[in-house]
Amino acid sequence: MTVPQPPEPIPGARLLFSLDPSVSHLNHGSFGAVPIGVQRAQQRLRDEMEANPLRFFTQGLVDRIAHTRRHLAGFLGADPDGTALVGNATTGVAVVLQSLGLRPGDEVLTTDHGYGAVGFSVQRECRRTGATHRTLHVPLTADDEEVVEIVRSGLRPGRTKLLVVDQLTSATARLFPAAAVVGVARERGVPVLVDAAHAPGMLPISVASIGADFWVGNLHKWAYAPRGTAVLVVAEPWRERIEPLVVSWEQEAGFPARVEWQATLDYTAWLAAPAGLFTLRSLGLDRVRAHNAALAAYGQRVVGDALGVAPADLPEPGGPTVSMRLIPLPPGVATTMDAAKALRTRIAERLAAEVAVMTWLDRGWLRLCGQVYNTPDEYDRLAVRLPALLAQG
Numbered sequence: 001m002t003v004p005q006p007p008e009p010i011p012g013a014r015l016l017f018s019l020d021p022s023v024s025h026l027n028h029g030s031f032g033a034v035p036i037g038v039q040r041a042q043q044r045l046r047d048e049m050e051a052n053p054l055r056f057f058t059q060g061l062v063d064r065i066a067h068t069r070r071h072l073a074g075f076l077g078a079d080p081d082g083t084a085l086v087g088n089a090t091t092g093v094a095v096v097l098q099s100l101g102l103r104p105g106d107e108v109l110t111t112d113h114g115y116g117a118v119g120f121s122v123q124r125e126c127r128r129t130g131a132t133h134r135t136l137h138v139p140l141t142a143d144d145e146e147v148v149e150i151v152r153s154g155l156r157p158g159r160t161k162l163l164v165v166d167q168l169t170s171a172t173a174r175l176f177p178a179a180a181v182v183g184v185a186r187e188r189g190v191p192v193l194v195d196a197a198h199a200p201g202m203l204p205i206s207v208a209s210i211g212a213d214f215w216v217g218n219l220h221k222w223a224y225a226p227r228g229t230a231v232l233v234v235a236e237p238w239r240e241r242i243e244p245l246v247v248s249w250e251q252e253a254g255f256p257a258r259v260e261w262q263a264t265l266d267y268t269a270w271l272a273a274p275a276g277l278f279t280l281r282s283l284g285l286d287r288v289r290a291h292n293a294a295l296a297a298y299g300q301r302v303v304g305d306a307l308g309v310a311p312a313d314l315p316e317p318g319g320p321t322v323s324m325r326l327i328p329l330p331p332g333v334a335t336t337m338d339a340a341k342a343l344r345t346r347i348a349e350r351l352a353a354e355v356a357v358m359t360w361l362d363r364g365w366l367r368l369c370g371q372v373y374n375t376p377d378e379y380d381r382l383a384v385r386l387p388a389l390l391a392q393g
């Protein structure tokens, strides 16, 4: 079987990271990796904070956060006045859910590709308010038109108070047609929250053009920001209804400051986030995206071949810059979350490779990512050694 050529490496890129060289880090998608220069930028900000905490917090911090917010919103093509910095995508989702004012009889609609913790958040808000949670099944092989059609026929106008749809799914590494889904929901008057946790940095996006009521994205995955950096983008009509999870001194300032200011916290991750974008731009955005996507595709094929998976059975992610790819595991492997976790740990310990092992619809999947610090031989080594490990049961 012919395997696609791996991309040209980006020379020296690995040296920008402090990753343990004895390990293949093939799961950038879960927690990212912060370049050394960005870690240093954050440490300098922390030094400044510790040199005079009073001055740091009381003189200009709110303005510095606003400046950062404008910078990040510009990068994402989002309206800066509708953008709030939050700690992570999970927080952004919770902020939206508890601001909706759900009531008994209302429902929140999600798909079965949604992120587990987001599902729990929806369930809790439904329990708290007497609303219900309904999940739509979207087959892995559904094309964009089918996805839109499944959503269109799943909406219950008047009753569905929120549709949550992923821009790029975590468990299935699948690009959903977010703008088209928002379009059909809008026609039926259903607000949409787009969970775009993986989009910033990886996908060339314009948040404004998606047109969602709410959009959340992590900068701490593919945009090289320190952990704890995400944005919640809110469309004009909703902004005044958005309440923070924790009420603090900026409550009277309205959106976005009231969501961002969460009392005494370490805000240095946000302030250092532009250094992550600087790194990305210095490497070349298009070059990084093309490299990562091609490397993930290469990894999918070599590992897929080694496991005897026909190329036609390797899921396509649906976009040219998607840098995560799925490989089906043999039947019976990693069919529960506990089994998936145990397998991931075994792969890390025995093969010195960090990968994601997913369970989706009772089937086990390996998810591989490509990043500038990865090289083709890391996937080759995994391909050689994984079949024997799986055969041991």
Ligand SMILES: Cc1ncc(COP(=O)(O)O)c(C=O)c1O
Pocket (backbone or CB within 6 Å): 029, 030, 088, 089, 090, 091, 114, 115, 117, 118, 166, 168, 169, 170, 195, 196, 197, 198, 218
């Ligand atoms: C689709 C999706 N939503 C939400 C999250 C949660 O991100 P965080 O842990 O940064 O809140 C993730 C994390 O991987 C994700 O993939």
